[in-house]
Amino acid sequence: MGSQSTEHGLPFFCNCVNWPREHLGRLNRLIDDGRSITRRTFLKHVNRAQLRAKEAELGYESHYKRGLTMNGDYHVRYCKYKGIYFFVHSCIEFVFATEQQIRAVEER
16 A cells, blocks of 8 residues: 655555455545546656556556657546546556545545
8 A cells, every 4th residue: 555645746555456445435436536637737746756667567668768658658547536646547547645545535
């Protein structure tokens, strides 16, 4: 699970595949009520180092190499729900938030 937020942006909390059972209703709220945002807005709020690590895990190249970058993948969506940010890749939500933020989401 994610750690506390830092001055470097929201930490990676979890993806929907490994989501904690006690928070499943909260995940549903994020998915159902989250709104689309731009990648630019997303980048302003998340921990960039942790995002780069997730991008590498998903097989994206850095912007310095020739290959598909997450920025160039039009299938990736970026979303926000009340200060919680997430991206959707292959129908999997990757959530950037603190534990406190997740606990504050009203369950669906």
